[in-house]
Amino acid sequence: MLILKKSDIPSSEITPKRDYMNRRSFMAAAAAGVAAVAGECALRGVLQPPHVKAAEKLNTIKSPLSTTGVTPTSFEDITHYNNFYEFGPDKGDPAKNSGSLHTRPWSIKVEGLVAKPQTFDIDTLLKLRPMEERIYRFRCVEAWSMVIPWAGYSLSEFIKQCQPLSTAKYVQFISLADSKQEPLPWSAGIQWPYQEGLRMDEAMHPLTLLTFGLYGQELPNQDGAPVRIIVPWKYGFKSAKSIVKIKFVKDQPSTTWNEMAANEYGFYSNVNPNVDHPRWSQKRERVIGAPIFRQLQPTLMFNGYGDQVASLYNGMDLRKNY
Numbered sequence: 530m531l532i533l534k535k536s537d538i539p540s541s542e543i544t545p546k547r548d549y550m551n552r553r554s555f556m557a558a559a560a561a562g563v564a565a566v567a568g569e570c571a572l573r574g575v576l577q578p579p580h581v582k583a584a585e586k587l588n589t590i591k592s593p594l595s596t597t598g599v600t601p602t603s604f605e606d607i608t609h610y611n612n613f614y615e616f617g618p619d620k621g622d623p624a625k626n627s628g629s630l631h632t633r634p635w636s637i638k639v640e641g642l643v644a645k646p647q648t649f650d651i652d653t654l655l656k657l658r659p660m661e662e663r664i665y666r667f668r669c670v671e672a673w674s675m676v677i678p679w680a681g682y683s684l685s686e687f688i689k690q691c692q693p694l695s696t697a698k699y700v701q702f703i704s705l706a707d708s709k710q711e712p713l714p715w716s717a718g719i720q721w722p723y724q725e726g727l728r729m730d731e732a733m734h735p736l737t738l739l740t741f742g743l744y745g746q747e748l749p750n751q752d753g754a755p756v757r758i759i760v761p762w763k764y765g766f767k768s769a770k771s772i773v774k775i776k777f778v779k780d781q782p783s784t785t786w787n788e789m790a791a792n793e794y795g796f797y798s799n800v801n802p803n804v805d806h807p808r809w810s811q812k813r814e815r816v817i818g819a820p821i822f823r824q825l826q827p828t829l830m831f832n833g834y835g836d837q838v839a840s841l842y843n844g845m846d847l848r849k850n851y
């Protein structure tokens with residue numbers, strides 16, 4: 530089997546900062562130029578493809594599970610510095626290419642070890658529980674981080690509706706793979722659909738968020754519309770986007786990056802400053818959008834959520850189970 534290493538593909542992973550700075554200065558220059566002629570409103574009108582509808586506002590309530598004492602990353606950065614390989618390997622690709630994703634109608638199919646298989650419509654899911662704003666740290670395995678005000682509710686609330694059997698020990702999440710809506714580039718070397726998974730107790734943990742929005746509006750396509758998972762104490766790739774299927778299973782399910790390079794991306798992938806990636810250190814992280822003097826900060830064990838989640842891993846060797 531041909532396996533491309535992650536390093537073989539996205540050069541943006543290796544020189545993210547330079548690309549990012551270039552993009553920002555380009556955008557600033559472009560915006561200044563056009564705004565001088567037409568004004569900002571006109572610019573938005575021109576750039577917005579006609580089939581992309583304005584983002585729906587979500588009414589959120591504050592959550593006691595929000596992380597405090599953190600500064601949210603700008604909406605601009607959260608929506609223009611993405612990993613979503615279905616739309617291309619570079620950080621700017623998802624924002625550019627994801628306009629072709631249709632998020633209505635949309636449903637999640639529930640299969641496997643459940644009382645009875647069901648399909649949930651996205652608009653039913655949106656109303657299942659009060660929508661909470663949860664501000665979480667977000668840490669990508671490539672050693673950059675953001676702070677994101679997500680909107681959603683605990684995945685556990687949805688799992689209860691699915692009525693898993695006691696034999697279900699893991700949950701698998703499967704993303705949309707539709708070549709009519711997504712380029713699904715071969716270049717990334719990924720076998721589509723994108724798949725991720727959690728152990729049942731991780732999936733049931735109150736911090737694990739079934740996520741529908743950010744900054745009080747429905748998720749932009751590039752951030753995984755219309756529904757994704759967020760697991761704040763794990764590296765970002767555990768958080769599957771644009772989910773169409775959830776399977777309850779007995780054995781540890783296969784997951785995309787683990788299949789690609791098991792020695793680099795483990796099943797657990799808990800944020801851990803003491804366990805380096807084979808090709809780079811995890812001791813520090815680059816904070817996207819932060820002022821220069823605060824751009825590098827120490828990585829926190831379990832991304833700062835250790836008080837809540839460390840007990841899930843009692844007695845486990847986190848070096849072996851990376």
Ligand SMILES: Nc1nc2c(c(=O)[nH]1)N[C@H]1C(S)=C(S)[C@@H](COP(=O)(O)O)O[C@H]1N2
Nearest residue numbers: 611612613614669704723752765766768770
């Ligand atoms: N379906 C799908 N989900 C995915 C990915 C992907 O390529 N496809 N990338 C993952 C990675 S590596 C990260 S860091 C996060 C990025 O989420 P964000 O772009 O909203 O910050 O999504 C994760 N979920």
Ligand SMILES: [Mo]
Nearest residue numbers: 669670765766
């Ligand atoms: Mo990532």
